Amino acid sequence: MDSVTDAEFDTQVLKSDKPVLVDFWAEWCGPCKQVAPILDEIAGQHGDKITFLKMNVDENPVTPSSYRVTGIPTINVYQGGEVVKSIVGARPKAALLNELSDYINA
Template sequence: MSNAKDVSDSTFSTDVLAADKPVIVDFWAEWCGPCRMLSPILDDIAAEYAEKVDVVKVNVDDNPAIAAKYGITSIPAVYVFKGGEVAATSIGAKPKQVLEQEFAAFLK
């Protein structure tokens, strides 16, 4: 079970777009094997970098409006939002070190 907060269509604006610090958003689905592989990696990042970023999850099957708004066509899709805007993206399951490199600007 993930430690990341579940965010929905109705809470996305408050939890992600209006957040004070960068937010890593994991767009995922229950049936997605790579999504399940990525979840513990994002949990590690959430714990290790809690002072720098928030990590949340959006189930694309349960929240189609947000998935459609951001053009999510492949999952897992990991987006970093900063100041209400998409600041970085990563598509597919990747090792922790790769995600840390891709998102280094937000984890410092």
């Protein structure tokens, strides 16, 4: 999964033509490390329908703050410049696929 920074967020996420999933994470976050390979797997299967990006909250504090990301991992799906789905906390693959079904099965 590619990374996105505060500086690139507007262009890469908010102005994207297709839905964008952003995984807000940090190096020290255990649950973030659990969910990362699951998201990589889903991205490999469904990357044509939804763009998958990750943002390190320690290196990029502005964006998480503006979207009130207080716990990580937080997975937000953006469409048309708006948050359309927010998933807080690590989930197993089946649960994530279920939560994202509107976007990956469209």
